[in-house]
Amino acid sequence: MSTVTSAPSTSATIRDASAERPLLEIQGLTKEFGGLKAVNNFDISIYPGELVGLIGPNGAGKTTVFNLITGIYTATSGSIRYKGIELIGLQPHEITRLGIARTFQNIRLFPNLTVLDNVRIAYHTHAGYGIFDAFTHNHRYQKAEKELTERAQEFLSVFNLHTRQGEIAKNLPYGEQRRLEIARALAASPELLLLDEPAAGMNPKEVASLMDLIHFIRERFNLTILLIEHQMRVVMGICERITVMDFGEVIARGTPQEIQNNEKVIEAYLGRGATALSQKLQEKRGYATGS
Amino acid sequence: MRIDRHTLGFWVVLLGLIILVQVLVSLGILSPFWETLLKIGAVMAIVSLGLNLIYGFNGQFSLGQWGFYAIGAYAAADVTYRWTQMNNASGLTVLFAAVALVGVAFFLTAKLVARLRGIDPLSAFALYIVATLIAAVIGVQIGIALIAPVTQLLATLPPGLALQIVYLIAVLLGGCLAAEVSYLFGLPVLTLGSDYFGIATLGFTIIVKVLLDNSDTLLGFEEMKGARGMVGIPKTTSWFWVALFLVIVIVLLRNLLHSSHGRAIVSVREDEIAAKAMGIDVGQQKTLAFVLGSLFAGLAGGLYAHINGFLHPNTFNFIRSFDPMIIVVFGGLGSVSGTIIAAFTWALVLEGFLRILLPTGFETWRFVVYPLFLLVMMLLRPQGLFGGFEFPYLRPVLPRPYVPETEEQVALVHAVEEATEGD
Numbered sequence: 245m246s247t248v249t250s251a252p253s254t255s256a257t258i259r260d261a262s263a264e265r266p267l268l269e270i271q272g273l274t275k276e277f278g279g280l281k282a283v284n285n286f287d288i289s290i291y292p293g294e295l296v297g298l299i300g301p302n303g304a305g306k307t308t309v310f311n312l313i314t315g316i317y318t319a320t321s322g323s324i325r326y327k328g329i330e331l332i333g334l335q336p337h338e339i340t341r342l343g344i345a346r347t348f349q350n351i352r353l354f355p356n357l358t359v360l361d362n363v364r365i366a367y368h369t370h371a372g373y374g375i376f377d378a379f380t381h382n383h384r385y386q387k388a389e390k391e392l393t394e395r396a397q398e399f400l401s402v403f404n405l406h407t408r409q410g411e412i413a414k415n416l417p418y419g420e421q422r423r424l425e426i427a428r429a430l431a432a433s434p435e436l437l438l439l440d441e442p443a444a445g446m447n448p449k450e451v452a453s454l455m456d457l458i459h460f461i462r463e464r465f466n467l468t469i470l471l472i473e474h475q476m477r478v479v480m481g482i483c484e485r486i487t488v489m490d491f492g493e494v495i496a497r498g499t500p501q502e503i504q505n506n507e508k509v510i511e512a513y514l515g516r517g518a519t520a521l522s523q524k525l526q527e528k529r530g531y532a533t534g535s
Numbered sequence: 536m537r538i539d540r541h542t543l544g545f546w547v548v549l550l551g552l553i554i555l556v557q558v559l560v561s562l563g564i565l566s567p568f569w570e571t572l573l574k575i576g577a578v579m580a581i582v583s584l585g586l587n588l589i590y591g592f593n594g595q596f597s598l599g600q601w602g603f604y605a606i607g608a609y610a611a612a613d614v615t616y617r618w619t620q621m622n623n624a625s626g627l628t629v630l631f632a633a634v635a636l637v638g639v640a641f642f643l644t645a646k647l648v649a650r651l652r653g654i655d656p657l658s659a660f661a662l663y664i665v666a667t668l669i670a671a672v673i674g675v676q677i678g679i680a681l682i683a684p685v686t687q688l689l690a691t692l693p694p695g696l697a698l699q700i701v702y703l704i705a706v707l708l709g710g711c712l713a714a715e716v717s718y719l720f721g722l723p724v725l726t727l728g729s730d731y732f733g734i735a736t737l738g739f740t741i742i743v744k745v746l747l748d749n750s751d752t753l754l755g756f757e758e759m760k761g762a763r764g765m766v767g768i769p770k771t772t773s774w775f776w777v778a779l780f781l782v783i784v785i786v787l788l789r790n791l792l793h794s795s796h797g798r799a800i801v802s803v804r805e806d807e808i809a810a811k812a813m814g815i816d817v818g819q820q821k822t823l824a825f826v827l828g829s830l831f832a833g834l835a836g837g838l839y840a841h842i843n844g845f846l847h848p849n850t851f852n853f854i855r856s857f858d859p860m861i862i863v864v865f866g867g868l869g870s871v872s873g874t875i876i877a878a879f880t881w882a883l884v885l886e887g888f889l890r891i892l893l894p895t896g897f898e899t900w901r902f903v904v905y906p907l908f909l910l911v912m913m914l915l916r917p918q919g920l921f922g923g924f925e926f927p928y929l930r931p932v933l934p935r936p937y938v939p940e941t942e943e944q945v946a947l948v949h950a951v952e953e954a955t956e957g958d
Contacts, residue, residue: 314812333653340814352812354805357798360933364795365802369814371795375823378794379787385794392795397937406937432814 265328267292267468268313268344268436273322275308275492282308284492286322290436295462295469297483299503301512305492306472307349310438314346315339326436341369345434347425349441349472355414359405359424362413363396366431396431402464403427403457419450423457430465437461439471443478451475455482480504488512541927553778560774569887570774574842576882577777578835581784583862583874585831588788590860591868592797593824594804596729599720599736601856602743603713603829605848607836609747609759611702611709612768612846616758618701619769624685627701627708629678633671634711640670641718660722667719702771706780706837713833718826725821740853747848764847772841780838781875784831788871789929791827800824801869861909867919872926877919 266289273286283305290296298306311317313324315336324331331339354362372388400406403423408416413424422442429437442458443451455478462469473479479486480500488496488503490512496503503509510522556573559565565573586600614626644666648659689697724735750759759765791797802810803820811817840846858881866877889901912920939945 316808316811335816336808336811337814337816340812346812348809348812352806352809354802354809356805357801358933361798361801365798365810365815366813368795368799368802373795375791375796378796379790381790381794389794393934397934401937401939409936410933428813 264291266290267327268470269323269325270309270313271323271325273309273312273324274320275305275312275317276320281492283312283319286489286492286494288487288494290468290470292435292468293466295458295471295482295484297479297486297500298470298472298489299474299479299486300489300495304489304512306489307440308492309489310346310440310472313339313438314344337369340432340434343433343435344438345429345432345436346438347422347429347440347442349444351421351425353413353421353425353428355412357413358409359400359411359413359416360393360396360409362424362428363399363431364392366428367392367396369432399431400427402461418445419453422446422454426457426461430461430467434467436468436470439469439473441472441474443473443475451478454478458482539927545926545928549782553774553782556778557774571842572882572887573879574772574774574777575839575886576879577781578839578842579859579862579882580781580875580878581835581838582832583859583866583878584784584788584871585828585835586859587828587863587866587869587871587874588800588824588831589828591863591870591874592792592804593800593821594729595725595821595825596733597736597825597828598733598853598856598860599717599739600828600832600859601851601853602736602740603717603832604836604839604859605740605743605747605851606716607706607709607713607833608840608846608851609709609750609765609836610712610833611705611837612765612840613756613758614705614708615698615702615769615771615841616765616767618689619698620758620767622686623682624689624701625679625682627704628681628685629675630708630712631704632678632681633674634708634715636670636674636677637667637715638711640666641715656723656726663719663722698769698771702769702841703776706776706834706841709837709840710830710834713836714826714830717829718822721822721825725818725825737853737856740851740856744848744851744853747851750848759846762848764845766845768840768844768846770841770844772838777838780834784834785871785875785929788831792871793931796820796823804869865909865912865920867921867923870919870921870923870925871929872924873919873921876921 268288268290270286270288273283274281275283286305286309288296288298298309300306308317312319313331315331315334315338319332322332326339326342326344329342331342334342354365357365371392373384377385377388397406397409400409403426405420405424405427408420413421416424426439426442439458443454446454458469458471459482461467471479471483483500486496486498486500486503487494488506488509490508495508495512496506498506514522556565556570560570582600582604585603586597589595589597589600610630614630617626618624641663644663648654648662654662689701692700720739724732724739727735746754747759748762751757751761758767792801799810799815800820800823802813802815803817803824807817810820862877862881863874865881866873866875885901885905889904893900916922
């Protein structure tokens, strides 16, 4: 439990001391649905402060990996270690309290609640008052609730949503809903943030501002981020390392540069024969710039 | 706490109405018929508020509310019956000791289960059952030992006062018993999805009804007289008591909903997976709402039992379990104000005006008029009569808009505005 309450400032110092140890280490992770292996022998190590991308064609098993990390699914075999703690077998809320937060591919806000309440719910685990304080609205309740609300408001201002605090979440424009979902995930004060296709359905302008936002929160909250994304512009633009999945298995790892030229990756996305095509295209482009 | 004008207005109107009814009753202007209907309206409001917490705020479709209502009614009636008809406090002491010890047993078992990590729900449930049985047996023995002294102690008080005290404790114990049964019942059943949970709770209501039909033979409570109906319960529920309980329930519910715990309960209704991802223990929140809702049902049952002084198992038939459900849907899911108004409307219109307006022999037509009315309402106003409307006091207060004050805060907002300019 001690890891749950550790303040961001102290966690930063811990991170420096253990820079060589991965924050999240997944080994041999397998998930079977009946006869289908949705994730097969998946490995990844994420070090503190990194921004890692997880890409792959539709149905490759990326979101399943997220659901396994956050405890929504239970793995068939393998291990997921976060700061040395085994996550398999823990309840989703326990995993969140250890410092892992996520967003969802299809936005999952609390649709009928206000923007402010969406964030305040994330503070529930450290609200600082019990059920009897809640029933009586006593002094402790007043104090804790005031503090919690002010913190939530200041937090919303970090996402430029403070002017929207009283609005019902489902009435927000799409881009702001995405931003609120990220805000809510960060309100749970995580060290590891899992973003599931944050740019889905966004126009190029929104995507650009999302990329800025991801950079911004990463600096401000000392985050380690694992990102699933389809838009190559985002992945190639902000990720430092990329892991590529296909049919539940890892087919490639490396820097964005390496991944772009990886034959297996191109095949997975475009099919066989595409490698030759892409080489031709690149040659052509080379000619064009040369002359 | 600051009290604004609207909140003050709400209280003046509410307390004014309660006192007005009391004055009319005292002066004999309001006939016993309408007084009873008002009491039943208040009782239904308490049951329905409990159900609204479970279904409207927590999102668990429950038809078990009527079963908990029955448990509260019969438990409280038995206590006062034994006091007035059998001249001893046996019901009081035994029920009190058993409820208290079972409560302690729940607490200790919960600690044990938390320590035994990874224990599956059914094994945990078995542990709870064993602990409950042991605690109940010991509780009954302690209760029996206490009968003589407590009876003597209460006999020293004036009879009227003693009856009121026994009655009040009986109603509270009825509520606690219903809450404890719901806790035990909820352990395995709350893990089911919402629809399956609805069917399981319907089964619970049927079980309670059948047990009450055979309460004299199967359960061994001869004074409950099984399917013949329990008579001789003192008619101690006055307008004062129901109004007091209703106000307490409203305040408790409102305070809970406007707290972090209330928001956690609502988040489970909104999106269970997102709630889990926010670190909320969904099972715990469901249990909290279910137990509290059942507590309200049990309290209302105890109040109801002492209105007519007569209880019959048919009152607790599962068909009637749709009554609070209809009130909640009619008043608006997740609306406290709507539920209260709908409960009184239900009692006054359905049992009162329609009974008078329709010629004799046509009472049954109420149950044609009433579903038709509901049907029309579901088509025209599916969000309930009041939708999301709440009276001022019951409305959540939105804090003042955030204005960045310190230089750092202002700089931050500017930086963010630049970063998020695109959308």
